[in-house]
Amino acid sequence: MSEEKSLNFLEEIIENDIAAGKNNGRVHTRFPPEPNGYLHIGHATSICLNFGLAKKYNGKCNLRFDDTNPVTEETEYVESIKNDIRWLGFEWDGEYYASDYFDKLYDFAVVLIKKGLAYVDDSTAEQIAATKGSFEKPGQESPYRNRSVEENLQLFAEMKAGKYNDGEKTLRAKIDMAHPNLLLRDPLMYRIKHEHHHRTGDTWCIYPMYDYAHGQSDSIEEITHSICTLEFIHHRPLYNWFIEQLGIFPSHQYEFARRNLTYTVMSKRKLLQLVNDKHVSGWDDPRMPTVSGMRRRGYPAAALRQFSDTVGIAKRENIVDVGLLEFCVREHLNKTSNRVMAVLDPVKLVITNYPAGQEDIFEAENNPEDPNGGARPIPFSSELWIEREDFMENPPKKFFRLAVGNMVRLKSAYIVKCAGFKKDDAGNITEVHCSYLPESRSGNDTSGLVVKGTIHWVSVAHARTAEVRLYDRLFKVEDPSNEDGDFKDYINPDSLSVLPSVYIEPELAKAKPGDQVQFMRKGYFAVDTDSTENKLVFNRTVTLKDAWAKEVKKG
RNA sequence: AGUGCGAUGGUGUAACGGUAGCAUCACAGACUCUGACUCUGUUUGUCUAGGUUCGAAUCCUAGUCGCACUACCA
Numbered sequence: 001m002s003e004e005k006s007l008n009f010l011e012e013i014i015e016n017d018i019a020a021g022k023n024n025g026r027v028h029t030r031f032p033p034e035p036n037g038y039l040h041i042g043h044a045t046s047i048c049l050n051f052g053l054a055k056k057y058n059g060k061c062n063l064r065f066d067d068t069n070p071v072t073e074e075t076e077y078v079e080s081i082k083n084d085i086r087w088l089g090f091e092w093d094g095e096y097y098a099s100d101y102f103d104k105l106y107d108f109a110v111v112l113i114k115k116g117l118a119y120v121d122d123s124t125a126e127q128i129a130a131t132k133g134s135f136e137k138p139g140q141e142s143p144y145r146n147r148s149v150e151e152n153l154q155l156f157a158e159m160k161a162g163k164y165n166d167g168e169k170t171l172r173a174k175i176d177m178a179h180p181n182l183l184l185r186d187p188l189m190y191r192i193k194h195e196h197h198h199r200t201g202d203t204w205c206i207y208p209m210y211d212y213a214h215g216q217s218d219s220i221e222e223i224t225h226s227i228c229t230l231e232f233i234h235h236r237p238l239y240n241w242f243i244e245q246l247g248i249f250p251s252h253q254y255e256f257a258r259r260n261l262t263y264t265v266m267s268k269r270k271l272l273q274l275v276n277d278k279h280v281s282g283w284d285d286p287r288m289p290t291v292s293g294m295r296r297r298g299y300p301a302a303a304l305r306q307f308s309d310t311v312g313i314a315k316r317e318n319i320v321d322v323g324l325l326e327f328c329v330r331e332h333l334n335k336t337s338n339r340v341m342a343v344l345d346p347v348k349l350v351i352t353n354y355p356a357g358q359e360d361i362f363e364a365e366n367n368p369e370d371p372n373g374g375a376r377p378i379p380f381s382s383e384l385w386i387e388r389e390d391f392m393e394n395p396p397k398k399f400f401r402l403a404v405g406n407m408v409r410l411k412s413a414y415i416v417k418c419a420g421f422k423k424d425d426a427g428n429i430t431e432v433h434c435s436y437l438p439e440s441r442s443g444n445d446t447s448g449l450v451v452k453g454t455i456h457w458v459s460v461a462h463a464r465t466a467e468v469r470l471y472d473r474l475f476k477v478e479d480p481s482n483e484d485g486d487f488k489d490y491i492n493p494d495s496l497s498v499l500p501s502v503y504i505e506p507e508l509a510k511a512k513p514g515d516q517v518q519f520m521r522k523g524y525f526a527v528d529t530d531s532t533e534n535k536l537v538f539n540r541t542v543t544l545k546d547a548w549a550k551e552v553k554k555g
Numbered sequence: 556a557g558u559g560c561g562a563u564g565g566u567g568u569a570a571c572g573g574u575a576g577c578a579u580c581a582c583a584g585a586c587u588c589u590g591a592c593u594c595u596g597u598u599u600g601u602c603u604a605g606g607u608u609c610g611a612a613u614c615c616u617a618g619u620c621g622c623a624c625u626a627c628c629a
Contacts (some may be wrong), residue, residue, distance in 0.1 A: 327580090
């Protein structure tokens, strides 16, 4: 209340409607997916918008499957869509299907025929296209346009009864073949498809077109605010025309600009290509911008909701930096993920003054952001794995990690001082040698020393292993759809790298699919569903911000 | 070409005739047993040209640029 948050243009419209007493102040939205594919982040935004608006204004939001094309639609998609919406944290009020309304829609069509506003056309698809006209030229009226009401009624009934083959006849609205808006040049209302429908089976062989079905479905459900993306703006006059001619509940359509994200593609067609051409492992590949992919990658639903909120909505073209999404993901994971230690690219560190074979157990805080996060035991011994990049033979200035003569803190354990290292014949460093300072024990440090660097480690004798999958952006360019040539030419060949055997602290071996942790200093990781009893698989959700990497880049 | 929609820092979004703000990014610093987190500070913007007005991102006019629309898809 104290802080005034500005409204987006839809909230403004809704608040004005409420203030004006429109629909008695009732707000009812709907999310209308077509069950022919998986939901992606663009849908997630629409879900947050529609369900969010309903929640904010004490209204309702229906889930309605727009299943008017039996050729492409399947029940399998219905289930995945419902699952994704629930995972995102929303529950719909009514669950409906456009196919629920096939009878009503048919009756509405009869009404329009009787009013002389619809007719059965024998033209072929090619003829209809050819007589449609163009942006500058008016179309031509169909020779079947002026059939009598009785004839239209009979032919339409015969279409429904299955007397005709696919494409032989259509039902068209009789509007205006010279209208500047091509959608109003006698648009198709029904086409014949002798196809099995996922819900109505073989009951129907005529199916309504989107423009005829969508608005009437909204109206039947008494949707007050029907929100869709900008490309439907030209459809609005038609949406209104049907509702007005039928005299049914006046739902209204509002359009907003769809969200685009950098370094990915969003169209179902393109995503399907990535799957079919095996550029990714499936719709739920963690590199995909699908809801299922992001879930598997470890993006929290709350982060997706926050992203949607932060980005906001408007009516202008946009492409949102994926960095903003990653920021939201980190913000949530930072609060909820336990810190653990894992060494991705190991080199051995030998503590020369620590007795070989001796072991010690340290208590490590699970999450400094969570006072109730508890602690876990971490075994320590004279030989540890550390990251190869945490030692340098010839360190640059401001390198706070290990180098001969340098001291660092081993996280949750001792301060060590580097005395030397070993190399193999090829010049690769094979061992780093250090001595530890017993008085610097974590939690009981009397050394008085302050060291600038802290590094993570895993005891060699106690280490377990896991597979780690590192993901990077799927494309090399910000907007692959907007580049010359095929978008697939811009796929990043290094978007996935697999580390088959990473050393992890023993406690981590208990992790279960879906668990999320921070590998200290390396990033946030989620246990993948490919994990088995014997082999854990971690997906890197997102890296940590890395100030040192930037420093190095600057040179 | 016609119609429609749009144009505010690198990105996204506010300001509804009266101080161009917020988030992210970038940069600088503080803090730090994660070069993380957190905190502080800084740089960067109203498409152009006219007009109305005491005052314009906002209103008017003309241009420029971008996007959408000519599927028996949604």
